[in-house]
Amino acid sequence: MTFIDQSALPTTGNREIDRDHNEIADRVNAIYAAWQTDGTCRLLRPHLEALLETLRGHFAKEITIARGAGYKAWVEHHTRHAEFLARLQRFIDTCENCDSGHPLDISLFRILETHLYEHEMTLDQDMWALWSEPDAGSDQPLILWRPEFSVGVEQIDQQHRFLIRMLNDFFLSLDGPAALADHHQRLKAILNETERHFRSEEQYFSHLPAEEAERHRLAHDQLLKELMLAIKDREAFGADDLKALLAGFLRYWLIDHIVNIDAKLRDFLR
Numbered sequence: 001m002t003f004i005d006q007s008a009l010p011t012t013g014n015r016e017i018d019r020d021h022n023e024i025a026d027r028v029n030a031i032y033a034a035w036q037t038d039g040t041c042r043l044l045r046p047h048l049e050a051l052l053e054t055l056r057g058h059f060a061k062e063i064t065i066a067r068g069a070g071y072k073a074w075v076e077h078h079t080r081h082a083e084f085l086a087r088l089q090r091f092i093d094t095c096e097n098c099d100s101g102h103p104l105d106i107s108l109f110r111i112l113e114t115h116l117y118e119h120e121m122t123l124d125q126d127m128w129a130l131w132s133e134p135d136a137g138s139d140q141p142l143i144l145w146r147p148e149f150s151v152g153v154e155q156i157d158q159q160h161r162f163l164i165r166m167l168n169d170f171f172l173s174l175d176g177p178a179a180l181a182d183h184h185q186r187l188k189a190i191l192n193e194t195e196r197h198f199r200s201e202e203q204y205f206s207h208l209p210a211e212e213a214e215r216h217r218l219a220h221d222q223l224l225k226e227l228m229l230a231i232k233d234r235e236a237f238g239a240d241d242l243k244a245l246l247a248g249f250l251r252y253w254l255i256d257h258i259v260n261i262d263a264k265l266r267d268f269l270r
């Protein structure tokens with residue numbers, strides 16, 4: 001018997017997040033299955049560590065999506081995530097005798113799992129109303145340019161418009177007959193263009209205080225890593241999953257960076 005019945009998980013309106021939730025449920029189920037067969041720390045620790053990593057990635061992605069979608073209480077929400085991760089880490093650390101056959105105290109894990117479920121299914125609901133996917137078959141763009149996207153430098157604004165257009169065109173093309181290989185080519189073109197844009201934007205960083213420039217450069221590196229990971233993850237996936245990726249994650253990933261990081265350039269480049 002599985003512990004979490006995935007078919008009973010509520011959908012959030014964001015297929016990218018739903019996909020993560022299924023993966024998290026898989027990991028929790030794997031912990032229970034392993035606990036039923038052996039139950040020692042030695043056996044369970046790698047499963048717990050894998051769950052911790054999956055949650056870390058999911059929470060980071062959720063905050064990017066939430067910020068990009070305009071969720072204001074994200075700092076407070078991020079704190080809840082950090083607290084949960086710290087509790088799970090402490091629990092993993094309590095497995096002191098990991099090299100012996102010390103049995104895992106599953107009741108503590110159950111308490112953590114209940115907290116996680118409550119967070120994911122109740123607290124997170126605040127955000128669910130913020131996202132939606134364009135209706136299937138409509139030619140509604142994924143991202144519409146908004147005045148607050150402008151950073152006040154024409155060259156940067158133009159590059160942002162171009163990236164937005166690439167995402168919009170790609171999203172629309174996924175309804176068409178193009179082959180899977182073409183889709184992945186397009187995803188790689190977006191990666192290349194993003195990289196080119198970052199390097200070009202960084203040429204303005206000499207006008208920024210060193211600390212701000214460094215923070216922004218690190219954000220670029222992080223964004224590229226996230227994009228590469230998302231692409232790598234999807235190599236075997238079809239048009240529908242790519243639509244979920246674009247509508248559920250990449251558009252917020254781009255908007256979040258433009259609105260919350262690039263916008264600061266405005267103060268220094270006037």
Ligand SMILES: [Fe+2]
Nearest residue numbers: 017062120124
């Ligand atoms: Fe979640």
Ligand SMILES: [Fe+2]
Nearest residue numbers: 062077119124
């Ligand atoms: Fe959350």
Ligand SMILES: [Fe+2]
Nearest residue numbers: 201257261262
């Ligand atoms: Fe940037």
Ligand SMILES: [Fe+2]
Nearest residue numbers: 160201258262
């Ligand atoms: Fe930018």
